[in-house]
């Protein structure tokens with residue numbers, strides 16, 4: 001077996017026993033990238049030279065017995081996380097040349113844990129999308145079927161993990177951007193509780209919804225990654241000043257008697273039959289492990305997508321105002337030499353942003369504008385509160401809630417690209433979680449007839465990632481879905 | 489029908505922006521020092537790079553609460569920041585973080601004295617926000633420069649009720665505001681450097697009418713001198729418009745201090761829809777009663793209270809007390825001198841007269857005064873015990889100020905000790921009278937004004953050192 005096909009915990013043992021060197025892991029990673037990247041296109045930037053430099057440090061640490069969980073582990077990072085002096089584009093032409101002079105808190109913590117950055121992965125421009133088709137550079141392919149999308153927006157990260165182009169990856173999730181691609185690529189993706197992980201250095205899409213999290217090959221690795229990146233950060237006022245438990249410690253704990261909520265609103269008309277079957281049999285499986293299924297209701301679920309697209313775009317319209325051609329990034333080249341400021345702004349922003357980003361900026365600008373604020377933004381906030389209350393009420397009776405991650409398996413490239421509403425609906429099961437701020441994971445739970453992975457979403461209470469991990473691990477231990485690999 | 493100015497009254501409300509004297513900016517650790525090289529006091533946060541986040545400077549909140557308490561405001565236990573969205577190169581994020589719907593302070597007042605009457609002017613609200621940078625238009629090409637040193641410096645916006653009725657009241661309000669801010673140490677109050685800025689909402693209405701007229705907003709009043717001038721101009725302009733049968737249009741007008749007029753910005757800034765919404769990168773500000781009380785206890789004695797105390801405790805006139813308490817440092821200088829034994833009225837006279845004259849000549853504040861209160865007190869003792877005359881004291885005082893030497897030393901070195909020896913003075917008088925036969929005759933013939941001439945001659949002969957009282961007495965005796 002090639003080293004790039006192993007998990008973090010497997011590599012940890014081999015590295016610490018000095019059976020292998022970090023450089024050897026990298027050798028396998030980069031030969032894999034050389035072999036498949038042309039087809040998969042997970043990455044925007046590959047940082048091979050820097051990776052081998054980091055491998056030297058990891059080697060020293062190992063020789064000195066000063067290793068952490070991630071010492072020498074190759075990790076890919078979504079290209080909306082700022083990495084010092086390394087190109088960080090957000091998959092947007094408007095940041096095509098942007099090298100941040102600072103490091104995000106998440107990658108700083110990964111560095112402290114000794115990780116090795118393999119490269120920066122593709123995404124939908126500014127994380128706006130569910131397929132990576134909105135990337136300003138290229139579309140990433142689903143390793144299970146090259147004609148299909150990997151999901152998005154963290155499609156590059158999910159595809160890189162599924163294709164063994166890295167050991168684990170970092171993604172960000174605003175409305176499902178970690179969980180949906182994890183589901184479509186047959187890997188594990190966790191969106192932590194809002195405030196669990198620092199957003200400093202994450203290029204904002206929608207500040208009140210964005211959260212950084214891991215995409216991994218199994219649940220154990222997700223717990224290890226969350227251990228590394230979680231915790232209060234004085235640079236992010238919205239990061240919660242609360243203690244972080246050891247998430248790896250709960251793996252393997254008894255789940256008998258755990259109550260799992262099944263929201264009746266989530267098994268919708270028009271849902272892919274294979275997806276529904278997989279999820280239902282996953283619930284059966286959980287039942288056989290001793291958990292108690294309880295029907296719950298999330299009555300405002302139907303308003304989640306509309307609410308999300310008002311609030312997220314409102315925040316985005318403001319967050320993206322800084323890309324104006326004045327300070328960094330793309331500035332439209334002057335045609336006449338006589339453009340005034342307004343023309344410079346307009347040319348820069350119309351040429352620098354892609355269609356979907358412009359669509360969302362306009363949506364958000366509209367929702368916030370005088371005369372419409374009350375009908376849209378304010379109403380959206382009120383519905384958000386109701387959605388939050390739905391979860392609070394449901395969690396009075398259950399420990400976790402289980403749903404499909406996505407209503408369908410990976411769709412074909414181009415299939416939904418021209419129909420934004422269809423595209424938005426692919427996040428229908430994930431969006432409420434961001435609005436409520438609760439944590440959720442997507443784990444592999446089956447395959448469709450076309451051999452496409454299906455994901456199971458487990459949603460937890462605020463700051464109760466532990467229950468999610470406990471259940472996800474127990475399920476994973478009793479199934480083999482996560483062991484399947486695409487043949488590339 | 490009555491026409492002209494007397495028929496109308498002005499309604500004025502002021503929006504004052506005060507830069508806070510915190511060491512660091514409101515959302516990052518950059519220094520707030522004034523006058524550094526462009527873009528040297530910046531970081532990824534205050535220049536709006538991607539992915540960075542604001543972290544609120546607690547000191548700025550404390551300063552705002554302090555100001556609110558001093559201006560009798562209610563401090564909100566829960567307030568928050570919003571985003572004010574607009575595009576401009578000096579605004580690096582494309583939005584300004586500012587308090588909007590839930591400001592930190594509301595509903596206060598300050599009192600000013602206009603024409604001997606106390607007038608209370610309401611404070612609608614005080615809120616915090618970040619300053620913008622500066623666009624610099626230099627070089628003449630089709631480009632501008634942006635300096636972001638100022639971007640992110642904490643500001644307080646202090647909004648008054650439309651309680652002000654005349655340019656003079658507005659000027660007094662501004663002065664009082666500045667005094668309070670400086671007492672609190674939260675703003676240096678320098679309008680010329682832009683650390684205190686004033687925008688005015690102005691309208692007129694026929695005397696007796698309850699409804700407000702259409703208002704204009706006058707911006708760019710960048711000096712204390714211009715507060716009254718700009719408002720006088722704008723009020724007259726509005727009256728003229730109405731008198732000529734026109735209507736005042738709601739607009740923003742810029743004060744041009746060179747031309748002495750306000751000019752319409754012609755809708756440039758009018759169409760703005762700032763799309764305010766709560767800032768999602770910051771958590772709401774909670775100000776607990778305990779914290780507020782802690783700040784309240786540490787408030788300094790404020791100008792009004794100090795003025796009253798100066799009158800009752802030191803027995804000095806209102807006028808003196810008013811001037812001496814206009815600056816905290818002046819008041820402290822005064823009290824130190826009195827504490828060291830100076831008579832309050834004498835100290836006050838010397839401070840308001842010679843000391844202020846000398847400081848003004850050099851454009852210095854009392855903080856930079858080379859003279860220590862003890863030096864004035866020592867000099868006053870020399871006057872009291874007759875060592876020097878009041879007249880000589882002026883020379884001594886100026887010399888003290890310029891050389892830093894003590895009064896005693898100056899008097900000794902320059903031989904300025906008062907001549908109070910009757911024999912010596914008589915000798916001089918005899919000499920003068922001998923030389924001035926004609927004048928003596930005229931005096932004796934009834935021209936008594938000439939006594940001044942003789943005194944002058946004696947003082948001249950003694951280089952001003954003769955005790956003036958003795959000279960007078962002895963002269964009268966000699967001249968019979």
Ligand SMILES: [Zn+2]
Pocket residue numbers: 513516517518529530531532533534535640
């Ligand atoms: Zn800064």
